[in-house]
Amino acid sequence: MAEPRAEVVIDLDAVRANVARLVELAGPAETMVVVKADGYGHGAVEVGRAALEAGASWLGTAALAEALQLRAAGIDAPVLCWLDAVGTDMRAAADAGIDVSVSTVEQLKAASGARLHLKVDTGLGRSGCPAALWPELVRAAAESGERVHAIWSHLACADVPGHPSIDAQAERFARAYGEALVAGLEPRRHIANSAATLTRPDLRFDMVRTGIAGYGLNPVPGGESLTPAMTFRSSVVSVKEIAAGESVSYGHTWTAERDTRLALVPVGYADGVPRLLSGRFSVLLNGERRPVRGRVCMDQIAVECDAATRPGDEVVLFGPGTRGEPTATEWAETIGTIDYEIVTGMYRSRVSRAYRGRR
């Protein structure tokens, strides 16, 4: 097989270390590791296994299909999925032993045997039962005879510690819990994402649901040191010299002030390098940060290099930062997004994925 043009390398030892730290922080609450969107672009099955080895006891997904993929790979730990299309086959969830989320009485009626987590909207304004309808939902759930494992909710601003909405959501969650008890349920509770797990011990309840932190990216500035698990690498395909005054790439946005050596690297915006980074980023090439010149194209970038650079030399686009390479967080900050979007966007057909660390 030909060398891949580019690959993401996932360090499963880093995932295990991050998850072990989260499990330790969360205890005695259980830890669910969220592996939606193919494990935030890291590989749901591989990350799921590593997370369970590191002490997580649950996995979480958005779509039922993602949860079924874990079962198909032989993962038999508890799995919750929480967001699905109309007409989702709830029987398939029940048959596979997958817990599902329910936000309405209609969904409750369709549940057909899968264990349930009732979701209350405490202020995110997305899915979840509105507070006004909650007493009716918990009453219907209690009367239905369906198994209700937990009530749960999701926070809007946990990544801004001290944001007033966090306490407001916590208060509404407490009220919703009281109403569930009144209805005769004895549910567990979960509301904390990574940011809340790291900053709000009082919100860990019976389980935390950590996503991004397990992948080594910290949603709250400073604090816990985690190890980013994903490295995005490629290699030089060719090297050439251009004369002073010549320009590079579409739009000629960059012009060489002196004779310049350029290394061509076969990754572009089709491979997950945001075009918005054009003119604003560098890569690690032979141990040095080297600027990328001109616009990011669909399939390639041009990196300023020195006379020692050769075809085949490794180029690290982002990684944990330990060798001086950029991080996904640095990319995100440069273009005004979050690192979640950078890593989750890295699952692309032209970029292969490899694993490092014990599998």
Ligand SMILES: *Cc1c(COP(=O)(O)O)cnc(C)c1O
């Ligand atoms: C994605 C998600 C999480 C994980 O969030 P992080 O910020 O990545 O920790 C937790 N709960 C729900 C409902 C989610 O959709």
